[in-house]
Amino acid sequence: MRRLLAALLLMLSLLPALAVQPDEVLPDPALEARARSLSTELRCLICQSQSIDDSDATIARDLRILIRERLKAGDSDAEVKAFLVDRYGEYVLLRPTFAWHTLLLWAAAPLVLLIGVVLSFGLFRRRRIAEPAALTAEEERRVEALLARDD
């Protein structure tokens, strides 16, 4: 049953894609622009990796109309998002919130970068010490003697 459902959902997401419909567009261009940019941050819940801005699924259309209604009612972008998260859970956000359960997600790249930087600095430092400090006074004398012989 779950697979059948998944297959059906997949079919839905593959329906001819034509996202924002002309009748949805708000007359106020500033508000519409906000609606569009919000739409790209929100997931079409039944699609895979599609924002409601890209998707033509019914739920995506409903959500697009919903956020436009909230914006008209004077909600801020954050309030619109909070409203949708209350309703559909964090799954609706394409950019996860920064919280304990997403700490590793957000920290991954900086962490790898940090480890990499530390490792490569270690590489240079170890080598710098190893390189010049090697000659003892005895060796210096021998080097000079060898150089003198060449002349």
Add this chain to the structure above:
Amino acid sequence: MIVELGHYALVLALALSIAGAALPLCGALVGDRRLMAIASPVSIALFAFVAASFAALTHAYLVSDFSVRNVVENSHSMKPLIFKISGVWGNHEGSMLLWVLILALFGALVAAFGNNLPMRLKALVLAVQSMIGTAFLLFILTTSNPFLRLVPAPVEGNDLNPVLQDIGLAIHPPLLYLGYVGCSISFAFAIAALIDGRIDAAWARWVRPWTLTAWIFLTLGIAMGSYWAYYELGWGGWWFWDPVENASFMPWLAATALLHSAVVMEKRDALKVWTILLAILTFSLSLLGTFLVRSGVLTSVHAFATDPTRGIFILIILCLFIGGSFSLFALRAGTLAQGGLFAPISREGSLVLNNLLLTAACATVLVGTLYPLALEALTGEKISVGAPFFDMTFGPLMVPLLIAVPFGPFLAWKRGDLLAACQRLFAAFAAVLLTIGVGLVFAGPSKALTFFGIALAVWLLVGSLSEFAFRIKLFRAPLGESFRRARGLPRAAFGMTLAHGGLGLTVLGIIASTTWNTETITTMKPGESVTIGSRIVTLDGFLPVSGGTYSGTAARFTVREGGTTVATLAPEKRLYQVQNMPTTESAIHSFGLSQLYISLGDVKADGTTVVRIYFKVMILLIWLGAIVMALGGALSLSDRRLRVGAPKPARAGAAVAAE
């Protein structure tokens, strides 16, 4: 009968690959030359048998043999010839067979052209290839057999998913698999080196052409997939950060890093352990990609043909190979001798920076792709990680990398002079300032970010050309002298200039098409027009269309500029009858590097239709840049230095030449 022969050939291929894995390995371990010597003929025979098997399946598709389950499920007698052929790999079983075919092909290529490899190394490399082959042949034969018969045979097939009935399917998967699976060779070389406990600059020179080959195909495959999604999925996007796209992008990032670190190893005998690790990582990410796509663990726009029950098998393969190779690495990496010394500001240092940023970028894509799966499995919480996340985390890593690209080639090995590099990049600095200046004057400070992006692309383009110009002493010596120098340059030098310049073109295309993309969504009736910039787009009317297994409606649009018709476009709405699935076929017309993109919504009875018209400025540069990058790779591959067995160039000038 032919189907059974194909099936039998596949079973024989499994037997051969087991022999090819076990015997040369034993031979290499005990030092038996006869056992090592069988690696090459076995690898070539393995390829022959897998190819025969693949040909048998293709034949079943060509003659529409509906007694074969796989053909029934994915083909139709009315399907055009090209889609009958591409349908062979447009499904799970067939695509796995293609995967193994390409694996065997690479093994056979090493066997045939690796004559100058030390016998032991060659035997070990081919044994590792055969091990991978054994695992995947077992997988195909036990869980994904394409040769199963169906009794009674239906009279007609179920047709292929309409989205896949496209020339894109004929090209994209083979290219991508050549890239994915091609990474197995550098992996096999790395494992062989670890078993052998010996690795030197010669190893890097042998491994680089194979990595480069895989990288070229991977680049083309990803670009092709992106263009396919762009025109097929109908909303004008070209990259979605979809897990399946990420699955192909991660090996690309790792392979790019590997290409650069292998240069350091070849030239300076340094970064050995890291290069080995990268070679293992790159193929591990390819395997991970295969797992993600083929196991059905993610269902996404790409995952048309998946079966979750097979996931466990691939997961076991994944664990065996990744776990095994990392264990071997942990055991043996310490024994590898460290190589040449270098200062932080040097050619090596710049390549370390390249590796650092590419690895971090790869890590963010990896974590972003797997995190939602892991979180849901562990805590049951469902989160989404989509484009906005990747834009935020991937972008900031790319900016310093792109800024650093032109510096690298101007820094000397061991100890570089950053100030001198800056002086030589004078023209690039000037071009950047000019770009930002023009942007501020004509577009105002509100567009500052855009012009920063454009300036970055200009920096890459002029910076890569500067290096080339510097090397041939353009404008500093008579033109004849410059020409003579250009002819004397190794092809790898041209290759690097092209690859870095291609990157600049892609960046330019990305920035320009996202910033100046115009989008018009409206309802139109026949006879009505809309104005897109300087052009007028008129809907003339509708025509019925049909072909293969579909029928539908095409809308005819005429584009006029200053009264003359400059283009006609015919986007379609199709219904594939067998699968009862509607699709939209967008219509695209290129104006120079920019494209006009029209896709249709539902057509009402009175002829009113919703129309989406995009004008994508310079969007072709995105893919053109990738092609230029691949071309650079190909040119570099043809350099005689990289040709397997070519003697090391002794000229001092050539040492400056490489990336």
